Amino acid sequence: MQRHLIWLTAALIALAAIPSLKAEVIFTANLTNDQETPHLVVPTTATGAPRPASFGEATFVLADDMLSLTMEVTIFNIDVTGTQTPDTFDNLVNAHIHAPAPVEATAGVVWGFFGTPDNDNNPDDLVVTPFSTGVGGTFFSVWNALEGNASTTLTAQIPNLLAGLAYINFHTVQYGAGEIRGQILQVPEPETLALLLIGLAGLGFSRRKRTFN
Numbered sequence: 001m002q003r004h005l006i007w008l009t010a011a012l013i014a015l016a017a018i019p020s021l022k023a024e025v026i027f028t029a030n031l032t033n034d035q036e037t038p039h040l041v042v043p044t045t046a047t048g049a050p051r052p053a054s055f056g057e058a059t060f061v062l063a064d065d066m067l068s069l070t071m072e073v074t075i076f077n078i079d080v081t082g083t084q085t086p087d088t089f090d091n092l093v094n095a096h097i098h099a100p101a102p103v104e105a106t107a108g109v110v111w112g113f114f115g116t117p118d119n120d121n122n123p124d125d126l127v128v129t130p131f132s133t134g135v136g137g138t139f140f141s142v143w144n145a146l147e148g149n150a151s152t153t154l155t156a157q158i159p160n161l162l163a164g165l166a167y168i169n170f171h172t173v174q175y176g177a178g179e180i181r182g183q184i185l186q187v188p189e190p191e192t193l194a195l196l197l198i199g200l201a202g203l204g205f206s207r208r209k210r211t212f213n
C-alpha cells in the first residue's frame with residue numbers, strides 16, 4: 001500500500017513538473033510524388049524522358065511561445081536554381097504550406113516561402129542552399145506569428161497544424177499544382193512518453209504485488 005502511495009506521489013510530481021518542462025512542439029513531413037492529389041505525378045523531362053523521382057524531408061519546430069514555426073526542408077531531384085540540370089521540367093517554381101486538408105485532400109496556401117505568393121516577409125528568413133553536386137537543396141525559414149497568405153496568420157493556423165491538417169508542397173515547371181507533398185505531423189512529446197512510462201511502471205508494480213501477496 002505504501003509503495004502504491006510512492007508511485008502515486010511520483011506520478012503527481014511528474015504531472016506537476018510538466019508545465020515547467022513544456023517545450024516546443026516538433027513536426028515532421030516526408031515529401032513524395034504519390035502524396036499529390038490526384039496521383040498523376042510521374043517526373044519526366046520536357047521531351048518525355050524519365051527523370052529520377054523527387055522527394056524530400058522536413059522538420060518544423062513550433063516555439064513554446066507559439067510565435068514562430070522554424071522550418072528545415074531538404075529536397076532531392078528538384079532543380080532549386082534552374083541551372084542544376086539543362087532540362088526545364090524539374091525547375092522549382094513555388095513552395096508553400098497549405099491548410100486545412102487531411103491526406104488526399106487539397107487546400108489553399110496559408111504560407112508561401114518560395115516564389116509566389118511570398119508570405120515569408122515579416123521578417124524574410126529564407127535561406128536556400130543548393131546542393132554543391134547533384135540536384136536539390138535545403139530550405140531554412142521561419143513562419144512568424146503575423147505572416148500568412150490572404151490575411152491568415154501562423155497564430156490562426158496553429159490549430160490546423162496540431163490537428164495534422166497542414167501539408168507542404170513544392171511546385172515545379174512540369175507540375176504547377178505540386179510535384180512533391182508531405183503531410184505535416186506532430187512528433188509525440190517526450191513529456192507525454194515519460195508520463196506513459198511512469199504509468200506503465202506503476203501498473204507493472206501493482207500487478208506483481210497482487211500476485212505475490
Ligand SMILES: [Ca+2]
Binds near residue numbers: 091
Ligand atoms: Ca533544370
Ligand SMILES: [Ca+2]
Binds near residue numbers: 120121123124141143
Ligand atoms: Ca519569416
Ligand SMILES: [Ca+2]
Binds near residue numbers: 113118119120124125
Ligand atoms: Ca520572402
